[in-house]
Amino acid sequence: MTQKGIIAAGHPSTVGAAETILQAGGNAxxxxxxxxxxxxxxxxxxxSLGGGGFLLAxxxxxHDxxxxxxxxxxxLRRDSEMMDFYPINADFGTTTQEFHIGMSSIATPGIVKGLFKIHRELCTLPIKEIIEPAVAFARHGVKMNQLQAYSFVVLEKILRSTPAALAIYRNPNSDQLLTEGECLKQPDLADAxxxxxxxxxxxxxxxxxxxQIVKDCRERGDNITENDLHKYRVMRRKPLTFSYHNSRVLTNPPPSSGGVLIAFTxxxxxxxxxxTLEFGTTAYLRLLARTMESAQRVRKSIVDDHTVEEYPKARKLLGSRLLHAYRTAILEHTSSTRGTTHISVIDAKGNMASMTTSNGEGSGYIIPNTGIMLNNMLGEEDINPRGFHRGAPGRRLSSMLSPTLMFGADGSNVAMGSGGSNRIRTAMLQVLLNLIDFGMPVKTAVDSPRIHFENGLLSIEGGFELDELAELTxxxxNHKLWQDHNLFFGGVHVAQRNAADxxxxxxxxxxxxGISLRVG
Incomplete structure (x- = not known):
């Protein structure tokens, strides 16, 4: 039987919807x-349909x-005393993270307009057929899996922040949030x-x-007006393209920062x-940690400077002078939830789709009678590095979302991306290194343990040899050792078309x- 494609995503039903469409003759x-x-x-x-994202095609x-x-x-910007904007703590068990929610945390959403523009320009099937699997899941319900149940626990304060949100995510027979094995039905979302x-x-x-969005924003403390929604435009950009060890890599260009930082690193x-190093050794992990440290410094000094134009910014970051300066600095060292999801699809004709989307953690606000929670992107410290509500009006927020395509030296084609907030860039970096430098099979490249360096803290995922960690720690x-693999370290979903056959x-x-599925 002829293979129709490969899908990798974060939930069996997400993959199942894509499978249905490929089986029906749709493209990637x-x-x-x-x-x-x-x-x-x-x-x-x-x-969520209230968030935003990117597709690298x-x-x-x-054509790319x-x-x-x-x-x-x-x-427009409201006076601070009129804002509905407040902090909550998300409890990850071993650590907590502060986010801000409320009506004033909502940025102008783009995902709905983006999906429909992509449909008009790249798709072959009717939109109703494409949406139908999602309608069925919403109307008939899906069982909560372990990860979804865990995410409900982590973000419980957001899911309980408004009566409308709680009504969707609680057990209908109690005041408790849904748990693993229970059925999440969303009839309002099906109708929407x-x-x-x-x-x-x-x-x-x-x-x-x-x-309805504009009315509620006006009455309850947000800045979004009719003009924000009417004037929102999907941007079709030229991908940031660079070579690495004879492979060609395409990723998200400025004004987003994630792709540029991956390229720099x-x-x-x-x-x-x-x-020349071996995966998992002290020398490799030390070098990786130091380059992550350099990337964070570069982000603060260059990437988050929104006065710099898009491609000049990337050229400056990838220029030989700056790379040499950071290379020298590294060699001088002596030895001794945002909520994000990704989908990768490749079809038999060679179309490749790498889509990463996010709703932040969600603002708590549900558009009445739709089941759609709008984002809290204006309440995320990661993408507001200069402070909350200080960005220029009507500007795209910078993002770590980094959908990526890789054309290997051996002729293989890869679509990949990750969720995980600030860990996206380091998760993606390590999987690319595993594929290109260490020649790992796709599953091994994804499953291998990772590290992450941020704000002076080195996080080390379980799975490395303890002997190799002694000098590193x-x-x-200032380090944290994790016993097992954890969603903290991202979720890289990879689809690959092999060169030979x-x-x-x-x-x-x-x-x-995440799961992957070969269709056909």
Whole structure:
């Protein structure tokens, strides 16, 4: 039987929606849209129709596009005393993280407009057919899996922050949030999806939903107006493209920062001859940690400077002078939840789709009678490095979301991406190194343990040899050892088309409930 494609994503039903579309004759872009609509139903903490994201597309005619439908700052700004904006702590068990929610945490959403633009330009099947699997999941319900139940616990304060949110996510027979094995039904969301299929994205940006959003924002403390929704535009950008050890890598360009930081770190590691080291050794982990440290300094000094234009910014960051300076600094060292999801699809014709989306953690606000929670992107410290509500009006927020395509030196093609907030760039970096430098099979590349360096803390995932960690932890006294794999370290979902026989392989990251499926 001819293989029709490969899918990797964060939930069996997300993958199942894409499979249905590929089996029906759709292409990779039909499939990734079906998967994304489904993810908004079955992965509600990680993505939503009230958020934003990116699609990196490679077509069978050899064209590459980056669709930017991320959130942006409102055109107007309220006085601070009128804002509905407050902190909550998300409890990850071993650590907590502060987020801000409320109406004033909502940025202008872009995902609905983005999905419909992609449909008009790249898809082959009717939008109603693409949305239908998501409608069925919402109307008939899906069983909560372990990861979804855990995410409900982590973000319980958000899911309980408004009566409308609690009504969706609680057990109908009690006041407790749904737990593993219980059924999440969302009839209002099913109806909203049906309406979108019939009326298109104008429903969200000019129609009844737009009017409801604007009314509630005006009355309850947010800045979003009719102009924000009417004037929102999806951007089609040129991907950031660079070479690394004879592989060609495409990723998210500025104004998003994640792709640029991945490119910077890879080019720095290339100069430092990382390919001569062995995975998991002290020397490799030390070098990796130091380059992550450099990338964080670069982000603060260059990438988050929104006065720098897009491609000049990238050229400056990847220029030989800056790379040499950071290479020298590293060599001078002596030895001694955001909620995010990703979908990767490749079809038999060679179309490649890498889509990463996010709702932040969610603001708590549900558009009445729709089941759609809007984002809290204005309340995320990660993407507001200069402080909350200080960005220029009507501007895209910078993002770590980094959908990526890789064309290997051996002729293999890879679509990949990750969730995980600030850990996205380091998770993606390590999987790329595993594939390109260490020649690992896809599943091994995804499953291998990771590290993450941020704000002076080195986090080390379980799975490394303890003997290799002794010197490393002495050099980085501010460190945290994790016993097992954890969703903290991202969730990289990879789809690959092999060069020799055009067969497909894939891997969903088990850290975030990921699975892969070969169709055909």
């Amino acid at each position: 872009f039909d499939a990734v849209l079906a998967a994304q609509f489904a993810a908004c139903v079955v992965e509600p903490v990680f993505t 490679h077509t069978d005619t050899d 596009f980056l669709y930017d439908f991320f959130t942006q700052t409102p055109l 999806l049906d309406s979108l299929a019939d009326e298109g994205d104008s429903l969200f940006y000019r129609g009844d939903l737009a009017k 890879l080019k720095l590691l290339e100069q430092l001859n990382v390919s 002495a050099e980085f006294p 055009k067969s497909f392989t894939g891997a969903g990251d088990p850290r975030r409930g």
